[in-house]
Amino acid sequence: MLLLLHAGLLYDCPVLVPSAAAVIALDAALIGIARRQKISFGPVAEQLVILHLPRLAVSLLTMAIGVWDSRWILPLLFWGSSQLAGFAVYVYGYLVGPRRVQLSEEELSVDSLSSASLASGTPVSALKILHLSDLHMEYWSLREEQILALVKQSEPDIIALTGDYFNLSFIEDTVSEADLERFLLSLAREATVVACTGSPKVDDRKRTTDLMRRAGVVLMRNEFVQLNVRGHELQLVGVDCDHRQKVDTERAIEILGGAREDLFTVLLFHSPEIMPAVKELSVDLYLCGHTHGGQVRAPFYGALITSSATGKRYEMGRYEENGTTLYVNRGVGFEGNGAPRFRILCPPEAVLWRIGPATEAE
Structure with a gap:
């Protein structure tokens, strides 16, 4: 034709x-x-x-x-x-472009994490969170192998996943799902893994819940968990994403309303679309993905397409607004269906966060 x-x-x-x-x-x-x-x-x-x-x-x-x-x-x-x-x-x-996963390293100084080390009188090393997003698993690839190597190298305390685990071209593929489960199990053997759901069309809610349970991943669906990691007290909040900005925003506000304001708070939400509201709340770190950084980027312009209601406002990387740090991860995989499986000026990404009081994070 x-x-x-x-x-x-x-x-x-x-x-x-x-x-x-x-x-x-x-x-x-x-x-x-x-x-x-x-x-x-x-x-x-x-x-x-x-x-x-x-x-x-x-x-x-x-x-x-x-x-x-x-x-x-x-x-x-x-x-x-x-x-x-x-x-x-x-x-x-x-x-x-897509061959090698790039490890981005970020630091965040947060006074609310200093209480444990001050109380004990013993310095506590920075908390390490590895952020992955948009796996869009097809079959086991070079990227999964590279990520597991990065996990062993960086030794994170927590691995945070922000949705879109499946690929639309492989929704009914049992081999693809088995490979995804194997990857998640491998992550869970190395660190505590927490996650939120992704786009509804990609991450069927029941299927995703069952998969995460089998893999030993803590899937947070409109809930929060409080952890003490090596003396660091924090809370992680996971909110479902429906890509209905008003509904998603109201849901996030409700869930965050029940969380403790005095604890270091990490929000996991699939897209950056609720940042205009989240920056007014008590959220220290907001981790998301969805945009893929555009997957294809043009020099001096950036992402050609973000598929986000916020457009290019939050297309990729780190943003600081009103005390909230947002990070939009470029993701690991590709769009599904007929979308070309390529990345141009936008390599797949894993982000390692070192978080602590100024003297620990620096």
């Missing part, structure tokens, strides 16, 4: 049709290489359709240029250079 579309657009220059066929074959091969290298496992046909929308636009522009260049020198140069440049971008996006 794609070749027929190219042929239709290139009717005045049939010599390019075999080249269009070669481009389609190269893109399909690229998706296959990503699968063999355990980078991504998405459906081929659906991805090819999305990948070729810009390629078809190039063919259309080529015909427009050919209207006033009867010798077809400029159109041929334009078509060839554009398609090659596109392929180079695709190679980077499929094989380079």
Whole structure:
């Protein structure tokens, strides 16, 4: 079908049709290489359709240029250079951008964590929280292996997960779910793992609850837990995300209303969409994901798409507002269905937080 579309657009220059066929074959091969290298496992046909929308636009522009260049020198140069440049971008996006999980390290000074060390008279080392988001498990990949290595290396006290564990292309795939369970079990063997749910279409509530129970993960659904970790007292709050900003905000306000204001408080919520309200509450650290950092970013502009009601306001990284620290994680996996499994200028991310009084966190 794609070749027929190219042929239709290139009717005045049939010599390019075999080249269009070669481009389609190269893109399909690229998706296959990503699968063999355990980078991504998405459906081929659906991805090819999305990948070729810009390629078809190039063919259309080529015909427009050919209207006033009867010798077809400029159109041929334009078509060839554009398609090659596109392929180079695709190679980077499929094989380079998502290959290695980047460990981001953040520090946070919080006076409310100093009480335990002051009471005991013994300095307490900084609390370490490793934040992961948007796993979107397809099958076991290089990224899962890298994350487990990072966990062993960083030795976190707590691992916080902020939703979207499944992938829309693999919702009914039992092997994918088994791989996800194996990964979560591996995390739970290394540290206390706490989590919230993700987008309703991705993380079916019953399925997610059952999975987390089997894996030994503390899934917080509109509730909070209070912990004492090596002398650090804190509370973690998990709120379900429905992507209905008003409903989600009201729910978060209600849950946080029952929490202790004097304890260091970490909110786990899938998206950054409730930050305008949360920054007015007693939340020290708000961890989320959802945006994938755009997954594809343009120089000097950033995320092309965030799929968030707050748009580009909170697209990626750290934000400080009114005493609340928000961190929007770029995530680990990819969008599902026909979305191309690539990352451009937006590598997958794990975030290690070191939290304590100023003398401990610095």
